[in-house]
Amino acid sequence: xxxxxxxxxxxxVVVMAVMTVIVFCGVYAIGNPIDxxxxxxxxxxIRDEVIRRLGLDRPLYEQxxxxxxxxxxxDLGRSFVYNIPVLELIGGRLPATLELVLISVIxxxxxxVSLGIYAGYRPDSWLSKAIMAISVLGFSVPxxxxxxxxxxxxxxxLGWLPAGGRGDTVxxxxxxxxxxxxNGLSHIVLPAINLALFKLAMMIRLARAGTREIMLTDTIKxxxxxxxxxxxxxxxxxxxxxxxxxxxxxxxxLGSTLAFAVVTETIFSWPGVGKLIIDSIGVLDRPxxxxxxxxxxxxxxxxxxxxDLVFAMIDPRLRQGATA
Amino acid sequence: xxxxxxxxxxxxxxxxxxxxxxxxxxxxIVMILLAVFASVVSPQNPYDLANLSLMDSRRPPGFVGSGxxxxxxxxxxxxxxxxxxxxxxxxxxxxIGLAAGFVSLTIGTTLGILAAYVGGRVEALIMRLxxxxxxxxxxxxxxxxxxxxxxxxxQLIGALVVAQYAYFxxxxxxxxxxxxxxxxxxxxxxxxxxxxxVVMRHLLPNCTPPLIVVAxxxxxxxxxxxxxxxxxxxxxxxxxxxxGMLISNGFPYMMSGRYWISVYPGVAxxxxxxxxxxxxxxxxxxxxxxxxx
Numbered sequence: 001x002x003x004x005x006x007x008x009x010x011x012x013v014v015v016m017a018v019m020t021v022i023v024f025c026g027v028y029a030i031g032n033p034i035d036x037x038x039x040x041x042x043x044x045x046i047r048d049e050v051i052r053r054l055g056l057d058r059p060l061y062e063q064x065x066x067x068x069x070x071x072x073x074x075d076l077g078r079s080f081v082y083n084i085p086v087l088e089l090i091g092g093r094l095p096a097t098l099e100l101v102l103i104s105v106i107x108x109x110x111x112x113v114s115l116g117i118y119a120g121y122r123p124d125s126w127l128s129k130a131i132m133a134i135s136v137l138g139f140s141v142p143x144x145x146x147x148x149x150x151x152x153x154x155x156x157x158l159g160w161l162p163a164g165g166r167g168d169t170v171x172x173x174x175x176x177x178x179x180x181x182x183n184g185l186s187h188i189v190l191p192a193i194n195l196a197l198f199k200l201a202m203m204i205r206l207a208r209a210g211t212r213e214i215m216l217t218d219t220i221k222x223x224x225x226x227x228x229x230x231x232x233x234x235x236x237x238x239x240x241x242x243x244x245x246x247x248x249x250x251x252x253x254l255g256s257t258l259a260f261a262v263v264t265e266t267i268f269s270w271p272g273v274g275k276l277i278i279d280s281i282g283v284l285d286r287p288x289x290x291x292x293x294x295x296x297x298x299x300x301x302x303x304x305x306x307x308d309l310v311f312a313m314i315d316p317r318l319r320q321g322a323t324a
Numbered sequence: 325x326x327x328x329x330x331x332x333x334x335x336x337x338x339x340x341x342x343x344x345x346x347x348x349x350x351x352x353i354v355m356i357l358l359a360v361f362a363s364v365v366s367p368q369n370p371y372d373l374a375n376l377s378l379m380d381s382r383r384p385p386g387f388v389g390s391g392x393x394x395x396x397x398x399x400x401x402x403x404x405x406x407x408x409x410x411x412x413x414x415x416x417x418x419x420i421g422l423a424a425g426f427v428s429l430t431i432g433t434t435l436g437i438l439a440a441y442v443g444g445r446v447e448a449l450i451m452r453l454x455x456x457x458x459x460x461x462x463x464x465x466x467x468x469x470x471x472x473x474x475x476x477x478x479q480l481i482g483a484l485v486v487a488q489y490a491y492f493x494x495x496x497x498x499x500x501x502x503x504x505x506x507x508x509x510x511x512x513x514x515x516x517x518x519x520x521x522v523v524m525r526h527l528l529p530n531c532t533p534p535l536i537v538v539a540x541x542x543x544x545x546x547x548x549x550x551x552x553x554x555x556x557x558x559x560x561x562x563x564x565x566x567x568g569m570l571i572s573n574g575f576p577y578m579m580s581g582r583y584w585i586s587v588y589p590g591v592a593x594x595x596x597x598x599x600x601x602x603x604x605x606x607x608x609x610x611x612x613x614x615x616x617x
Contacts, residue, residue, distance in 0.1 A: 026468075026472035027471075027472065136601075140544075140594070140598045140601050141594050141597070141598075142551055142552055142593065142594075143552070144555045145551075148571065148575065148578065148590065149587075149590075151579075152578055152583055152586075152587070156578060156579060163579065256461040256464075259460075259463060259464035259467075260463060262463075262464075262467065262556070263463070263556065267575075278557070281471045281558065282557065289471065293468060296464065300460055
């Protein structure tokens, strides 16, 4: 087991190293950041001075090594545009994204699993068919379009909910959160629905497929034969049995929702990390782009590493196969 | 079933039984035809600036513009007839979806079959890479690549390919791996036929059904992904708007109630994607031996 962990860990480190090279070289290849940082009327002396200070006059590999040694010390550079450390910038935006992502994924899971179990439990009722139709739509319709329609309907036409921004925030341990205030909560509703819809569709399908399969097994037959009520069977047996794939997908989705938040945050002008990266790509703020991509890669590599370990703990065959 | 002789005819006979899929197929074909003949069916050439008048911009559906004809779906901020813009936009979206789909299909299938056929180190290397990539969401990969490559049609297609080839590779690998172990492949190699011939004549044709299914889904996905990227302002240049770009252009006007600029291109986009997905679903069910009676 230890060998497996070390092997997987080294693999993760190699992947991260490769990602930093790709990201750094890729981002380096686009655009000329000097034009953004220096006003056109600046003298040549000032230009040279700024280029030197930013380290842009050195060869690419030197810049990479400086970047890497700084990175390993937890320094991801300063934003060209905001002129504050990138980590601080991203850290400041992270709570907004986290808040949105967590609310979406958790509500999508709770709602999706309940609806999915119902649809699997009574597959022929009209309500189940309606639930499945919703899930097909959730898969097919691009999420930015749903966001647009939500705004059009609830913000523009009905005027019930705000179309963008974070609303009132409350400081908890020095970090601003929207969900504790009523106004903040009303700002979260639309983006959260938008972000949750795809996950909802997926959770419905997972829970329905699991339920249909498990309802036919001996476990359920014996539980019924033992005279347990349907409610007890659902709660005590079914939920337990379908929870394994659902928890796995929940973990995976948490990561991919962070990525999808880019779209939702842009539509609803939600001041999170996703909006920051889109804005940074627009103005070629390289340190922010590099830092965001490296952090996202780190999140995904970590999630996959953890999932590998959890699977290996559950299923011994996997760790034998991998170390052989 | 009538005299179902060729496999294709049998396939069609079965396909025809699903009314929803048939309607979806018709819708899909109509949309492709509209896209191909956009210049014929459109009341206006939306790319020709000489045709456009700012006097006509942001008019609601049904407005009779300076061109003397009715703008059935209204006009956009540049004064383009929205219906024409949608037909041309469909063309751009379908072009990109197909191009990205076919390039990913080719690259992915080649890699997948190579891994399954050669085995050993090559297999480990390719499939590790593919698995690693599948762990990242496609939208994120595409976003990163577009950000790195810059804007343009070729760059966009490149980004979509990078984001999607892995699905084809995984599917081709799975199918080819299963076929590789079968006796007829061994027999063909023992004749001996050249490896090239065995792969092209025997292995590849037997991997086609699942690949067709993945291809339909991925073409729909490319179209949707392209629209998303264009909406985020990372897709195509403004001169040749795809559906996503049209939606994006109309977005700022939505707040003031001029909904049609964004909504109608979006409706076209969704009809297209849903139609492709429904056709794909039916094809998948027909290829799935477990669902056969």
